[in-house]
Amino acid sequence: METSREYAEQLDRDDPLAAYRDQFVIADDALIYLDGNSLGMLPKATRARVQEVLDDDWGRHLIRSWDDRWIDLPRRVGDTIGTSLLGARPGETVVGDSTTVALYKVVSAALDARPDRRAIVIERDNFPTDRYVVECLASQRKLDIRWIDEAGPEGVSRESLAEQLDGDAAVVVLSHVDYRSAALLDMAGHTEAIHACGALAVWDLCHSAGVVPIDLVGDGVDLAVGCTYKYLNGGPGAPAYTFVRTELHPELRQPIWGWWSQRAMFDMAQGYEPQPDIRGWLTGTPSILSLAAVEPGVAMIAEATVFAIRRKAVALLDLAVGLYDEMLAPVGYGLGTSRRPDRRGSHLTVTHPDARIATRNLIGAGIIPDFRRPDGIRLGLAPLTTRFVDVHDAIVRMGTV
Numbered sequence: 161m162e163t164s165r166e167y168a169e170q171l172d173r174d175d176p177l178a179a180y181r182d183q184f185v186i187a188d189d190a191l192i193y194l195d196g197n198s199l200g201m202l203p204k205a206t207r208a209r210v211q212e213v214l215d216d217d218w219g220r221h222l223i224r225s226w227d228d229r230w231i232d233l234p235r236r237v238g239d240t241i242g243t244s245l246l247g248a249r250p251g252e253t254v255v256g257d258s259t260t261v262a263l264y265k266v267v268s269a270a271l272d273a274r275p276d277r278r279a280i281v282i283e284r285d286n287f288p289t290d291r292y293v294v295e296c297l298a299s300q301r302k303l304d305i306r307w308i309d310e311a312g313p314e315g316v317s318r319e320s321l322a323e324q325l326d327g328d329a330a331v332v333v334l335s336h337v338d339y340r341s342a343a344l345l346d347m348a349g350h351t352e353a354i355h356a357c358g359a360l361a362v363w364d365l366c367h368s369a370g371v372v373p374i375d376l377v378g379d380g381v382d383l384a385v386g387c388t389y390k391y392l393n394g395g396p397g398a399p400a401y402t403f404v405r406t407e408l409h410p411e412l413r414q415p416i417w418g419w420w421s422q423r424a425m426f427d428m429a430q431g432y433e434p435q436p437d438i439r440g441w442l443t444g445t446p447s448i449l450s451l452a453a454v455e456p457g458v459a460m461i462a463e464a465t466v467f468a469i470r471r472k473a474v475a476l477l478d479l480a481v482g483l484y485d486e487m488l489a490p491v492g493y494g495l496g497t498s499r500r501p502d503r504r505g506s507h508l509t510v511t512h513p514d515a516r517i518a519t520r521n522l523i524g525a526g527i528i529p530d531f532r533r534p535d536g537i538r539l540g541l542a543p544l545t546t547r548f549v550d551v552h553d554a555i556v557r558m559g560t561v
């Protein structure tokens with residue numbers, strides 16, 4: 161495979177998305193930033209939008225902004241994310257809380273909907289917060305956890321999932337793209353298997369939304385959550401989104417009742433009566449500054465289209481794997497991500513016994529990847545900001561640290 165710097169430069173020249181990088185704040189053009197899957201870069205439009213919310217909405221319009229501008233923001237931003245990135249229908253997605261809290265709410269509601277079943281199924285490799293939420297709910301409700309064993313770079317197979325599924329399984333929690341290996345799961349196939357045993361499917365979309373086309377409705381997904389601060393460029397601590405399939409709205413009720421999910425909230429009435437729609441999944445006052453900061457990044461992705469972003473992600477990963485074979489495998493690195501483009505998301509994990517030290521040295525050299533225990537170096541390739549030459553230069557450098 162061609163891996164020269166000239167070839168990488170040519171790919172950048174031919175890249176239809178190349179101009180999007182100019183829409184981001186690039187404080188240091190020499191910095192190679194490969195951590196957009198932990199914290200996406202800052203869109204210039206976001207800076208302007210937050211300034212506007214500060215000066216005009218808050219500074220000038222004050223409390224009136226709640227009625228005129230903010231009250232519907234969780235649904236509006238939710239719909240933008242849902243309809244443009246997740247394959248959701250209007251009214252199925254809402255923004256608020258952290259991913260962890262959103263996950264607690266959806267898994268709890270799903271368990272309530274399957275009161276006679278005693279087991280929650282989750283991958284042992286899943287992100288810690290997903291595991292902890294499941295452990296918490298299992299402990300509170302005296303349920304069993306069925307762990308799907310470590311899956312490796314290819315991710316959870318249909319067979320290993322099927323081994324855990326029977327009439328006692330209430331809910332299955334899966335990550336669409338694994339945070340370490342980047343394994344991309346078959347959402348439609350796995351959801352079908354989960355439904356075949358009568359369980360509900362909960363998907364964590366943190367590492368796929370914005371870089372992998374998602375069709376939640378088409379794939380029959382029941383519930384999903386994800387964060388907005390990675391590929392969606394929403395900013396540090398930006399709120400999460402929750403997807404609840406329309407057909408489940410009458411059946412499911414989330415566990416943290418608050419005035420924001422109360423029907424006619426300003427009546428301040430006695431007794432809790434939830435909104436019948438997606439607002440029923442809200443709880444308390446949302447963080448407006450963070451919520452407003454989510455919109456510009458999502459609008460940019462919607463404009464570029466997730467399909468074009470995915471095409472570039474596949475090409476970036478191809479180049480990265482070619483460079484890995486040439487530069488990293490011979491000096492003792494291992495590949496922690498699948499070689500199959502259809503089985504991986506938009507990051508590449510390479511392994512090395514000295515990964516922690518190598519990561520530190522790379523950061524010292526102006527290249528920012530992410531260290532992931534026990535021995536992984538994760539290179540997040542965010543197609544709106546990552547150039548092919550970034551991939552080239554970073555991996556050449558990795559071969560020498």
Ligand SMILES: Cc1ncc(COP(=O)(O)O)c(C=O)c1O
Binds near residue numbers: 259260339366400
């Ligand atoms: C797969 C996955 N789920 C959840 C989270 C984080 O949850 P929260 O936004 O509540 O911190 C992350 C964060 O990196 C993640 O990678």
